[in-house]
Structure formats: C-alpha cells, structure tokens
Amino acid sequence: MTDLFSKFDPLIEQRRALLAGGVEDPFNLVMERVISPTVAVCNGRETILLGTYNYMGMTFDPDVIAAGKEALDDYGSGTTGSRVLNGTYAGHKACEQALKDFYGMDHAMVFSTGYQANLGIISTMAGKGDYIVLDIDSHASIWDGCKMGDAEVVPFKHNDIVAMEKRLKRIPEGAGKLVILEGVYSMLGDIAPLKEMIRVAKENGAMVLVDEAHSMGFIGPNGRGVAEDQGCLDDVDFVIGTFSKSVGTVGGFCVSNHPKFEILRLVCRPYVFTASLPPSVMHTATTSIRKLMHGANKRAHLWENSKTLHKGLRDKGFTLGTPEAQSAIIAVIMPDLERGAAMWEALLHEGLYVNLARPPATPAGMTLLRCSLCAEHSAEQVQTIIGMFERAGKAVGII
Amino acid sequence: MDRAATAEKIAELVEPFNKKGIAITEATTFAGDLEWDSLTVMDFVAAIEDDFDIIISMNQQAEIENYGQLIDAVTKLQG
Numbered sequence: 001m002t003d004l005f006s007k008f009d010p011l012i013e014q015r016r017a018l019l020a021g022g023v024e025d026p027f028n029l030v031m032e033r034v035i036s037p038t039v040a041v042c043n044g045r046e047t048i049l050l051g052t053y054n055y056m057g058m059t060f061d062p063d064v065i066a067a068g069k070e071a072l073d074d075y076g077s078g079t080t081g082s083r084v085l086n087g088t089y090a091g092h093k094a095c096e097q098a099l100k101d102f103y104g105m106d107h108a109m110v111f112s113t114g115y116q117a118n119l120g121i122i123s124t125m126a127g128k129g130d131y132i133v134l135d136i137d138s139h140a141s142i143w144d145g146c147k148m149g150d151a152e153v154v155p156f157k158h159n160d161i162v163a164m165e166k167r168l169k170r171i172p173e174g175a176g177k178l179v180i181l182e183g184v185y186s187m188l189g190d191i192a193p194l195k196e197m198i199r200v201a202k203e204n205g206a207m208v209l210v211d212e213a214h215s216m217g218f219i220g221p222n223g224r225g226v227a228e229d230q231g232c233l234d235d236v237d238f239v240i241g242t243f244s245k246s247v248g249t250v251g252g253f254c255v256s257n258h259p260k261f262e263i264l265r266l267v268c269r270p271y272v273f274t275a276s277l278p279p280s281v282m283h284t285a286t287t288s289i290r291k292l293m294h295g296a297n298k299r300a301h302l303w304e305n306s307k308t309l310h311k312g313l314r315d316k317g318f319t320l321g322t323p324e325a326q327s328a329i330i331a332v333i334m335p336d337l338e339r340g341a342a343m344w345e346a347l348l349h350e351g352l353y354v355n356l357a358r359p360p361a362t363p364a365g366m367t368l369l370r371c372s373l374c375a376e377h378s379a380e381q382v383q384t385i386i387g388m389f390e391r392a393g394k395a396v397g398i399i
Numbered sequence: 400m401d402r403a404a405t406a407e408k409i410a411e412l413v414e415p416f417n418k419k420g421i422a423i424t425e426a427t428t429f430a431g432d433l434e435w436d437s438l439t440v441m442d443f444v445a446a447i448e449d450d451f452d453i454i455i456s457m458n459q460q461a462e463i464e465n466y467g468q469l470i471d472a473v474t475k476l477q478g
Contacts (some may be wrong), residue, residue, distance in 0.1 A: 136441055153457040154405045
C-alpha cells in the first residue's frame with residue numbers, strides 16, 4: 001500500500017528540525033484568554049496582539065456584542081440550513097442591506113466565509129472558454145476559485161500593468177475576460193495601482209473583480225477600500241470582502257451593481273451547498289458594518305499607528321516590505337525561516353504576537369514577520385512594540 | 400515558425416534561466432532536472448509568452464513537464 005501521506009514527508013521533516021531546536025511552535029499558539037482587541041493571554045503570558053487583522057477593533061464593541069447576544073436569544077444558535085432553503089433569516093437580509101448601504105451598491109451576497117466568497121464567485125462566473133487574468137501574488141482563495149472553475153488562468157507579475165495589458169491583448173477575440181486584483185496584498189501590505197490597472201482592464205473589455213479584504217473599514221474616505229481611495233470604485237464590477245478582519249466576526253461577501261447579479265444565488269455552489277451563518281454572526285456583522293460607516297476618527301488613529309510603527313522599525317534597522325506604510329500591515333522581512341522563527345519566539349517572550357509567514361504563502365520564498373495594526377492600539381503600545389522589536393532583533397542578531 | 404525554428408528560439412530564451420548550466424535535452428524536466436521554483440517558472444513563461452506573443456495559461460502549463468513538451472506546445476500555440 002502506498003501511504004498517501006508520504007507527500008507530506010518533507011514538510012514533516014522541516015517542522016521536526018525546527019521544533020527540535022527548542023523553538024515554540026509558531027503554528028500552534030493558543031489564546032487562553034482574550035482581554036481586548038489588542039491584548040490576550042497566550043501560552044500563559046499576557047501578550048500584545050499585533051497579528052490579528054482586527055484592524056478596527058470591533059470584536060469587543062459593546063453595541064456589536066449586545067446585538068449578538070440579543071440575536072442568540074431571539075433566533076437561536078444556528079440556522080441549520082442553506083441560504084436558498086431554510087437558512088435565510090431577517091438578519092441575513094439586514095446584513096446584506098448594510099453592505100449595500102456601506103458600498104453604495106445595488107446587490108450584496110453574504111457567504112459563510114471570505115474564502116468561500118472568492119471560491120464561489122470566481123468559479124461560477126468564469127467558466128470554460130473564459131479567461132481569468134490575475135496577479136501572481138493573489139490570495140489562496142482566489143487561486144482555488146480559479147482552479148475550481150474551468151476558465152483559462154493567466155497570471156501576471158505582481159502589480160505589473162504592462163504585463164497585465166500584454167496578456168489581455170493576447171486573449172482570443174470574443175472570449176469572456178475577468179481581471180482579478182486585490183486592494184491590499186496581505187503578505188507585504190502593499191497596495192495595487194488599481195486606477196490604472198482597472199482602466200487598462202476596461203479598455204480591453206474585461207470585467208473586474210477586486211478583493212478588498214484588507215482595506216474595508218480603513219482605507220478610503222468611507223472605508224470602502226483602495227478602489228474608493230483611488231476614485232475608481234464605480235469601475236469595479238465585483239468587490240469581494242470579509243467579516244473576519246475590520247468587521248470583527250466571520251463571513252464573506254460580494255457586492256456589485258451588475259443587473260443580473262441575483263442569479264448567482266441559485267448557481268453558485270459554495271453559496272448553495274453549505275449552511276448559512278448563525279443569526280448572532282449576522283447581527284454582530286450588521287451592527288459593526290453600520291458603525292464602520294462613521295469610523296473616520298478610528299481610521300485616522302489607525303493610520304497614525306501604522307506610520308509610527310513603520311518609521312520606528314525602519315529607523316531601528318529592520319528591512320520592511322514597503323518603502324512607506326501603505327496599509328495597516330507592516331511586513332518585516334527575515335533573512336531565513338530559522339532566524340524568522342527565532343525572532344518570532346523572542347517577540348513572544350517579550351509579550352508580542354505577530355504572524356510568522358513563510359513559503360508557499362509568501363512571495364519570492366520570503367520569511368516574514370507580519371504585523372497588523374489595530375485602531376485600538378494606543379500610541380504607547382506602538383512605542384512598546386518598537387522597543388520589543390529592538391530587543392528581540394538584537395538578541396537574535398537580525399539588527 | 401516551424402518546430403525546429405521554435406526550438407532554436409526557446410534554446411536562446413532558456414539560457415539565462417539555466418543557471419546551473421545543465422545540458423538540456425527534450426526529456427529534461429523543469430521541476431525535477433532544472434529544479435526551478437515557481438517564481439523562475441513564472442519569469443521563464445513570461446519571457447516565452449512575450450517573445451512568441453502567445454498565452455500559455457496555467458491550465459496548459461500543467462500539461463508541460465519537460466522541454467520537448469514545451470517546444471511542442473509553443474509550436475502549436477503560434478497557430
């Protein structure tokens with residue numbers, strides 16, 4: 001018998017070697033108690049959270065929590081059904097209305113996770129004979145959506161407008177074209193030149209889907225994302241987003257002005273063949289989305305935090321993923337996986353949690369310590385974080 | 400461009416990517432023999448696409464494991 005698990009042997013060996021050195025397992029951390037959006041007790045230590053994507057700190061918002069508790073009492077713990085059968089409650093419709101209001105768009109469709117939103121929309125929309133042109137650094141859920149559909153998949157170099165245009169022009173005449181971009185790329189925290197890219201996509205007859213998972217609630221005058229910030233949201237055919245970042249719960253969505261959009265509810269398999277989100281999740285999400293519409297002060301503070309951390313780490317001698325702060329993600333580039341893991345552990349001992357990101361999730365085989373800031377981080381916490389990085393970086397020999 | 404001319408052009412294009420100076424035959428595999436990672440593959444595919452003005456989609460790339468198959472595919476894609 002061939003052991004189907006033999007294909008994982010190299011990864012098992014890499015993990016064994018890493019943990020044999022005595023380092024705490026970076027992928028097995030337990031949050032024992034969560035004190036606030038920015039502080040938790042992890043592995044027995046009080047820890048500042050700097051790797052949660054909880055950008056707007058909505059997870060402990062009193063109105064959000066109250067809405068969830070009320071929904072639990074009124075509607076029960078779960079729907080036990082698909083959106084197209086018994087799983088659409090008033091809360092699901094209210095949440096979709098909140099999204100339409102938030103983005104100023106005609107249609108909104110809520111999925112059980114952000115991953116399923118990309119999987120469902122992409123695989124359903126782009127079928128056999130169609131072409132998907134996408135950035136090579138796209139998120140796993142986008143790639144999986146491409147793989148699940150039957151379209152021809154054509155990647156181009158990250159943020160390279162000329163490479164994208166060349167590929168669009170080579171697509172056979174008459175074929176359907178979908179260009180997939182992200183507002184913020186989550187590994188390095190860099191943004192896309194959406195305005196120019198969308199103009200080129202439209203000139204070449206493509207529909208455009210933009211994943212704004214890491215910008216919702218924070219970037220743009222109304223927190224609608226990078227496309228809004230660059231003044232091109234009206235040219236985006238489909239915005240994909242998530243509730244598991246700024247909104248502070250779980251779920252995914254697509255908003256659009258396409259006149260035939262609603263038909264997707266009947267043909268999109270990751271929407272149909274799964275249970276809908278629990279009512280408590282819908283009510284927390286709705287409350288959070290509506291509060292995010294008026295979050296200008298929090299947005300301004302988050303930008304300050306991001307800029308301060310970026311400058312602080314750069315001044316201490318760390319190599320960062322972007323020349324300046326472009327989002328609420330600051331990626332610190334590590335020389336290799338071993339020192340990345342050592343630095344990650346040294347930071348945890350200092351009382352700081354960041355994400356350790358490594359290939360294949362990262363571009364160009366990089367090991368990254370990815371920091372995501374929160375609007376609830378105080379200015380003092382950001383200074384504390386910079387001090388922790390300095391001590392850990394010197395101890396590990398990175399700076 | 401016929402197969403021989405296509406093969407000649409690809410031989411030129413592959414050279415800067417063949418950093419280990421491996422002797423390439425039609426049976427040489429990209430992942431196994433040349434040990435290319437996904438980024439090198441992307442850059443090489445882009446170089447071929449730009450030179451021949453074609454698209455080699457991910458779906459087509461999945462079918463191309465060795466050098467001979469690449470020459471066949473590029474010859475065919477030029478229509």
